[in-house]
Amino acid sequence: MEKFLWAFVVGGTICAIGQVLMDVFKLTPAHTTSSLVVVGSILGGLGLYEPLIKFAGAGATVPISSFGNALVKGALMEAERSGLIGVLTGIFEVTSAGVSSAIVFGFMAALVFRPKG
């Protein structure tokens, strides 16, 4: 049960950091999400993101920073198995679910819905 609380607190904190980047440092949403992805991949490389996922569950996997972590994780996992080329072949291994479903359902939405306003 504790995990639900920590998911809320950690996820909320990451979003609050994003809002501060947007309001105080005047970044656009695209700059903000890109920065968080880069931060996530660096934390992943330092081995700090996995403990956060263990601790906060979806609070760490749902924010976009986990995308950066998952890219690094896939690259390193595949590199261990097949050598240096694994960095290129494995980079999307873990994030495939997110990227593919965004493409598939985004395309379906374009087939069904019409632009509003």
Added chain:
Amino acid sequence: MSSKKKKKLSPAQQQYQAFAKAREPKRPAVTNTIKAFFVGGTICLIGQTLQWFFIEYFNFTETTAGNPTVAVLIIVSVLLTGFGVYDHIAQWAGAGTAIPVTGFANTVASSSIEHRSEGFVLGVGGNMFKLAGSVIAYGVFSAFVVALIKIIIQKLGGM
């Protein structure tokens, strides 16, 4: 405006910049941050509930349950985008909806829907990643660099 650009302005222009800046509406940063915290936290809480549900009823493990959770969140946010609901929530919640993976799905869905009038190949296909592309580009490039550095350090016997 960047400070580099500011130097080239004439005194009158500089005066105007200061004048305009003083009249810029102040962003309610504190309230926005609190809103972002609660909305973002709620989305992650929903994610955690979905994850628990997949582990409990569909035999996923803690590590594999992330994939169906993300997929469900993406489907929901694509549907909400299509019905025009997501924009209203996003306007209120700011980063609370932009930072979770739902924001990524929202940018993909909204740019595909918006550009369908330009045709399905050049419009939808070409513009799908107009906004989300920056996340993928920076994510992949930084992951590539980080992974390479880590491998080099490991090969040299560190860590």
